[in-house]
Amino acid sequence: MxxxxxxxxxxxxxxxxxxxxxxxxxxxxxxxxxNPEVHQLIRTGASMAGSAVRQVMSGGAGAMIGEVTDMITRKASEMTGTNVRPAA
Known part of the structure; x- marks a missing residue:
């Protein structure tokens, strides 16, 4: 393919x-x-996807969404050096 x-x-x-x-x-x-940043982004995405699958399989989809949102917010803050907050 x-x-x-x-x-x-x-x-x-x-x-x-x-x-x-x-x-x-x-x-x-x-x-x-x-680019090492691209490799890190791919590893982070794979880790998040694995976590999401485990959460869904265990029936905690609502909690998983909050955790993934928090993780994305933290990673965005780290990568940009700013305090990124989720939209209200």
Whole structure:
């Protein structure tokens, strides 16, 4: 499946922007895929998803939503260095 998606994206970029477009796309992908912040974001998302699944499986969906909201708020505050508060 990944191969088909890669082919489709490469074909589209190649037909629209030529070799320079493909080179820029590859540079951008390399920059994003090697960024430690992106890796941390993916780990955090996977952890949150696992926690959400465990909460739903145990029947605590309401409590889970509050916990996930709090976790997202804390992570946003940490990443931006500001005090992010959930919308009222």
């Amino acid at each position: 990944e191969t088909l998606i890669g082919f489709a994206v490469g074909f589209f970029v190649g037909t629209q922007y030529g070799r320079d477009g493909i080179a820029k796309l590859k540079e951008s992908w390399d920059a994003v895929s090697t």
